[in-house]
Amino acid sequence: MRGTLGGVSGRLVVWGVVVAAGSVAAFLLLDPILATFLAVVGACLWLLALLSSTWDQHPSFEQRELERARKRAAHRERTKEARARDRARWEAHQQRRSGR
Template sequence: MGVSKRLALAGLIWAAVSVVAFVAVSDVIVAAGLVIFGFVLLVVLAMASDWEQHPDFEEREMHRAQRRAARWHRGAGARARDRERWEAHQARKAARTRTPGDDDRA
């Protein structure tokens, strides 16, 4: 029996039990509580129907690693430009700290 057939059967059973609850139970509040509880169980059954169809940990990590690698490759140009700017900044900074005649004072 397929998942959708099983879910349809559960829905039919819930509908039948709901009708019986309102007919058989004299208190409307109790009958409504039973119907709501049955509906919640039906929703849980629907949500759990594809429980085993999710990827496992290794598959998720492999996809995350692929996304990180793609992001890393997309940013390679920006990192190269940043590295060039940093090296130019360090060269300017080193040139500023060196003043003419520093070698003579030592």
């Protein structure tokens, strides 16, 4: 990752400092209610930017589905004998049932 601080890009750290400084300045210069509103909006926007900064690093839907398909295929391969036994028992049961 380029210029990161604990996984956070340097640009986001700078913007976080700007939001914090702006919030402090708002509380010193403005009405507390208006300053709280500005601080909350600024913090929410910064948090949204932080959370969305790694959006493209996650696997795509197709990659996740491919991995799930591989896991299902491996599971089917592991349980093949048990399914064959169950199928044989079911067929034997159907034969007994049809003989009545």
